[in-house]
Amino acid sequence: xxxxxxxxxxxxxxxxxxxxxxxxxxxxxxxxxxxxxxxxxxxxxxxxxxxxxxxxxxxxxxxxxxxxxxxxxxxxxxxxxxxxxxxxxxxxxxxxxxxxxxxxxxxxxxxxxxxxxxxxxxxxxxxxxxxxxxxxxxxxxxxxxxxxxxxxxxxxxxxxxxxxxxxxxxxxxxxxxxxxxxxxx
Numbered sequence: 001x002x003x004x005x006x007x008x009x010x011x012x013x014x015x016x017x018x019x020x021x022x023x024x025x026x027x028x029x030x031x032x033x034x035x036x037x038x039x040x041x042x043x044x045x046x047x048x049x050x051x052x053x054x055x056x057x058x059x060x061x062x063x064x065x066x067x068x069x070x071x072x073x074x075x076x077x078x079x080x081x082x083x084x085x086x087x088x089x090x091x092x093x094x095x096x097x098x099x100x101x102x103x104x105x106x107x108x109x110x111x112x113x114x115x116x117x118x119x120x121x122x123x124x125x126x127x128x129x130x131x132x133x134x135x136x137x138x139x140x141x142x143x144x145x146x147x148x149x150x151x152x153x154x155x156x157x158x159x160x161x162x163x164x165x166x167x168x169x170x171x172x173x174x175x176x177x178x179x180x181x182x183x184x185x
Contacts, residue, residue, distance in 0.1 A: 046179040055123030057174045058102065060143040062126045064168060065101050066091050067142035070129075071162045074150065079157035084138070084150065088130050098125055144173045 073087045091098075099120065106116050132139040136152040148162040 042180065050176055051122070053174055053176050054119055056144060057170065058119050058123045059126045060146075060170070060173065061105060062098055062102055063129045063141045064143040064146070064165070064170075065098065066126070066129050067140055067146075067148060067162070067165050070140060071148070071160065071165065074157065075160060081136075081152040081155045081157075084152070084157070088140075092128060092130075095125055143168050143170070146173075 069091050070084075070087060073091075074084055077083060077087075102120075102125075103113070103116055107113070126141070129141045130138060131141050131147065136158075138150045138152070140148050140150070142148050142162075142165040146164050146168050148160075148165050150157060150161075151159045
């Protein structure tokens with residue numbers, strides 16, 4: 001009789017162990033899928049954030065370069081308002097030179113041409129950098145959170161304030177936070 005009970009208990013134990021093992025494998029696969037999905041979502045969000053920062057930086061560097069060209073041309077050339085306006089238009093329209101300038105800088109930073117082309121395709125160059133033109137005061141974008149101004153009186157340059165351009169610090173305006181710690185729910 002004891003031998004019969006022992007065999008029944010042994011069979012029940014084996015069935016329970018096999019059932020628990022099968023349940024554990026099913027749950028392991030489900031948890032693995034859930035973890036992969038969570039990792040992919042978090043990596044995708046961080047990649048999107050970092051790409052956005054790089055694209056904003058690309059445009060800001062373009063505006064920065066255009067602003068320096070404008071300052072140089074304005075202060076060393078004919079200081080009339082008409083020449084200033086023509087210079088702004090010429091700088092904005094010379095997209096090939098602007099792209100080359102960005103490429104030189106990004107090559108020097110070690111960013112390969114394929115990545116540069118991808119950034120340019122997604123972000124593009126800055127459309128315009130003359131922000132405001134009112135009452136002889138012209139404000140020009142020189143990057144993210146950077147504005148310089150030129151004041152004209154009777155068609156001639158009166159003052160040029162490009163202090164923000166000379167003090168501009170890319171590192172302060174473009175920060176990429178470390179990715180959030182991985183969490184699994």
